[in-house]
Amino acid sequence: EDKVVQSPLSLVVHEGDTVTLNCSYEVTNFRSLLWYKQEKKAPTFLFMLTSSGIEKKSGRLSSILDKKELSSILNITATQTGDSAIYLCAVVGGSQGNLIFGKGTKLSVKP
Amino acid sequence: EAGVAQSPRYKIIEKRQSVAFWCNPISGHATLYWYQQILGQGPKLLIQFQNNGVVDDSQLPKDRFSAERLKGVDSTLKIQPAKLEDSAVYLCASSWSLSSYEQYFGPGTRLTVT
Numbered sequence: 001e002d003k004v005v006q007s008p009l010s011l012v013v014h015e016g017d018t019v020t021l022n023c024s025y026e027v028t029n030f031r032s033l034l035w036y037k038q039e040k041k042a043p044t045f046l047f048m049l050t051s052s053g054i055e056k057k058s059g060r061l062s063s064i065l066d067k068k069e070l071s072s073i074l075n076i077t078a079t080q081t082g083d084s085a086i087y088l089c090a091v092v093g094g095s096q097g098n099l100i101f102g103k104g105t106k107l108s109v110k111p
Numbered sequence: 112e113a114g115v116a117q118s119p120r121y122k123i124i125e126k127r128q129s130v131a132f133w134c135n136p137i138s139g140h141a142t143l144y145w146y147q148q149i150l151g152q153g154p155k156l157l158i159q160f161q162n163n164g165v166v167d168d169s170q171l172p173k174d175r176f177s178a179e180r181l182k183g184v185d186s187t188l189k190i191q192p193a194k195l196e197d198s199a200v201y202l203c204a205s206s207w208s209l210s211s212y213e214q215y216f217g218p219g220t221r222l223t224v225t
Contacts, residue, residue, distance in 0.1 A: 004153070032212050041200055041219035042115075043154070048213055088153055092212045096167045099144075099214060101153030 002027040002094045006087075006102035014110050017079050021105045023089030024071040031092040033065055033072050038086040038104065046074075046087075079109045113137065115217030117203050123223045129191035132220045135184070136205030142166075144214060145178055145188050146202040154202055160186065161209055193224045 007022045023033070032050040036043035047056040049065035049072060056063050062075045076083055086104040094100060116135040124130050136143050142161050146154035157176065158168040163183040171178070175194070180186040190197055200221050204214040 034212065036216075041221070042202070042216045045213055045215065090153070096159075096169070097209070098156050098159065098167060099154075099212070101155070103151065103153050 002091075002100050004089055004091050004100050004102035006089050006105050008105060009103065010106040010108070012108045012110065013079055015079060015081060017109075018075065018077045019079060019107065021074040021076075021087050021089075021107070022071065023073070023102055024069075025089075025091045025093075025100075026070065027091045027093035027100055028095070029093045029097065030067075030070075031097060034090045034092070034099070035063055035072075035074050036088040036090065038088055039084075043088055076107075079107075081109050081111055083107060084109045115203055115205055115215055117201075117217040117220055119220055120218060121221050121223075123225065124193055126195055126224050127192040129189065130193055130222060131187055131189045132201050132203075132222075134186045134188070134203030134217060136186075136203070137215055139207070140205035140215075141183075141208050142206045142211070143180055143186050144204040144206075145186070146204065148200045148202055148219070150199070157188070166209065190222075193222075195224050198222055198224045 004025045035046040047063045054065040060077045088104045089102045090099040145157045148154040159166045160180040178188045200219040202219045203217045206214045
């Protein structure tokens with residue numbers, strides 16, 4: 001069965017800290033890995049990583065795909081209270097090529 | 112550009128009642144998805160449309176859930192009759208095409224079944 005596992009499930013840090021969120025997957029027909037940020041209800045797109053683009057960076061956020069280890073990390077440096085959210089990892093794969101989501105990591109950034 | 116629109120934002124019903132959710136995707140997006148997100152879980156795909164055709168509904172509980180996208184634009188998801196375990200956020204998402212993996216999500220509808 002295809003699965004995506006995220007760790008930790010929750011994390012509390014203080015402003016200015018650097019955090020690393022983990023995502024591992026066992027998915028047939030892997031095509032790409034996506035990271036989303038979910039603050040209220042709607043997940044918003046952060047990054048998409050594929051075999052041809054294994055590292056992405058946007059401001060304080062960066063992500064790396066390790067196809068050998070079947071995993072990805074999302075790094076957030078100099079965290080701010082506005083970074084508090086649930087971060088979802090999703091993999092495109094399976095028999096239908098659909099998004100398979102992990103349970104998410106709930107990040108809380110304290111002032 | 113306008114995002115994915117959904118309504119209603121919240122709905123409370125009693126078990127065995129019926130409910131319908133509406134979604135209008137981003138203009139030009141051919142592919143539309145409905146997800147169910149139970150508290151503490153990631154979104155789970157219920158059904159995927161390409162224009163007005165169903166691509167994948169393998170995880171849709173067809174005895175009580177139905178969905179349509181008649182004109183290939185907006186879509187409706189219905190639950191009849193609702194059960195307590197249907198309490199969740201129902202998210203609609205769209206993308207340019209089947210091969211476009213980047214999906215854009217709407218604000219969702221929070222359903223509470225009592």
